[in-house]
Amino acid sequence: MQSNHDKILVAAIDFGTTFSACACSFITAYKKNPLNIWVNHIWKCGSTNCISRKVPNAVLFDKSKKFLAFGYHAANKYTQFALDEKQHDYYYFCMFKMLLQETKHLTRHTMIKDDNGKEMSALEILSLVIKCLKNQLLETLKSEKNIEVYNDEIHWVLTVPAIWTESGKQFMREAEEKAGISGEHLLLCLKPEAASILCQHFLTDKIEDQDDIGNALTASEKGAKYKVLDLEDGTAEITFHQKDSHGNLLELQTTSGCPWVxxxxxxxxxxxxxxxxxxxxxxxxxxxxxxxxxxxxxxxxxxxxxxxxxxxxxxxxxxxxxxxxxxxxxxxxxxxxxxxxxxxxxxxxxxxxxxxxxxxxxxxLYYEPKTHLIKHIKSILTKSHLKDVNTILMVGSFSKSPIMQSAVKDAFPGMTVFAPPEPGLAVLEGAVLYGHWVSA
Structure with a gap:
C-alpha cells in the first residue's frame, strides 16, 4: 500500500441530489494557503454554452445498457430522442440520489427505475457518475494546467449525507472501487462535517469585520455548540455539532433531512x-x-x-x-x-x-418553504441538550439567498448566523480540507 505521504493531490467529489461537482488542491499549495482550492468549472451548460462548476446527475444508456453520455450531454441527447419519440429505446437516469436515500438497505443488487420505469443496477449507475467526474477532473488538470496526475498520487474524498446508514456508506465505497478508485486512496466525509471544517477556516482566517469575529468565533471554541444548516439543491439537512476538548467534532443530534426550501x-x-x-x-x-x-x-x-x-x-x-x-x-x-x-x-x-x-x-414563492423550515428548526431547538446552541452555519446553494439568510437571522436574533462567500461550494471545498487534514 502506498503511503499517504506519497500523495501530491487531494481531490473531492460532492455527489448532490440534483448536481455534482469536484475540486482539488495540491499538498504544496495547501501548505501555503489551505483555501487555495481549485473547483473544476469545465461543464458546458447545454445549448446556452455557459460554463458551470456543477453538472447534473444525468446518465444515458442505450437499450443494451451501454453507457452513452453524462451530465448536460446526456440530457441533451435524451431530449433529442424524446422529440423523435425514440426515448423508450434508452435508459435515462436523472436526480436519482433521492431514490438511493429512500432505499433503506442499499446493496450491490439494488435496482432503480429510469425515466420510463425500466430498471438498472444502482451500483452501475453511480459508479459511472463517479468515473465521469474523476476522469473529467484529471483531463481538465492536464488540458488547462498542463499537469498530469496519476490515480495513486491522489487522495480521493467522497461526500455522503450524515443521514445515510452504514449500508449506504458501504455502497458508496463499492461504487468508488468500481469507478477505479481503490479503498486505500479513498475517504468518506460526512457533508455537515465538511461544511463545518470550511466555515471554521473562514471564521478564524477570513472575516475582516472585528464585531463579526467576536461573535462568530464562538463556534471555534472548544465545547461550543453550533448548527450546520445545509440548504442543498434537493434537501435541507440540519446537524448539531459540539467541539470536544481535543477540537474534534461530536454530533449532538441526528441529522434531519427534508425536501424543503x-x-x-x-x-x-x-x-x-x-x-x-x-x-x-x-x-x-x-x-x-x-x-x-x-x-x-x-x-x-x-x-x-x-x-x-x-x-x-x-x-x-x-x-x-x-x-x-x-x-x-x-x-x-x-x-x-x-x-x-x-x-x-x-x-x-x-x-x-x-x-x-x-x-x-x-x-x-418563498413564504411556505421558509415558514416550514423555521418551524422545524425551532422544534428541534426545544430539546434540552441543544438550548445553548449559539451559532448557525448556513451552507448549500440556497443558503446564498438573502431572503433565506434574513429569515434565519430574524427567527433567531440571539444567535450568530454565518454563511461562507460561496455557500454552494462549502461542502465540496470542506471535503478537500478534510482530505488534507486526515492525510497529514
Missing part, C-alpha cells in the same frame, strides 16, 4: 407556470425537454438566490420559448390574454422566452 420553491415556480399553460401541457413539456428543463432550473437558481426582501424591480426569468410556442400553437390562445384573466394581470408578463415577475409575487 429549494425544491419547494422550484415547484412553486412550476405551479405558477401551470396556472398559465395548464398542468397537462407543462408536464408534457417537462417529459420531452430534459435539457431545457435543466437549463431553466439553472436560470431560476440564479434568480432565487439573488433577490432580497428589499428588491423592488421586477425579476426576469428565462423560460424556454418552445414552452410558450407549443402552448399557443396547441390552444390557439395568446399567453398575454391568459395572464390577463388571472390575479397576476399587471404583475407578470411573458414575452418570447422572458417571464417578468413583480418582486412581491416572486418573494411569495
Amino acid at each position: 429549494g425544491p419547494c420553491i422550484d415547484e412553486a415556480f412550476n405551479q405558477l407556470l401551470i396556472k398559465f399553460v395548464g398542468a397537462h401541457h407543462f408536464r408534457k413539456f417537462q417529459k420531452e425537454n430534459k435539457l431545457q428543463v435543466i437549463e431553466m432550473l439553472n436560470e431560476f437558481e440564479l434568480k432565487k438566490t439573488s433577490i432580497s426582501n428589499e428588491s423592488i424591480s421586477k425579476v426576469t426569468v428565462a423560460v424556454p420559448f418552445s414552452l410558450l410556442e407549443s402552448f399557443e400553437k396547441d390552444t390557439e390562445e395568446k399567453i398575454g390574454d391568459v395572464i390577463k384573466q388571472t390575479a397576476y394581470e399587471g404583475k407578470i408578463t411573458w414575452r418570447a422566452d422572458k417571464l417578468r415577475i413583480d418582486a412581491i409575487c416572486f418573494r411569495a
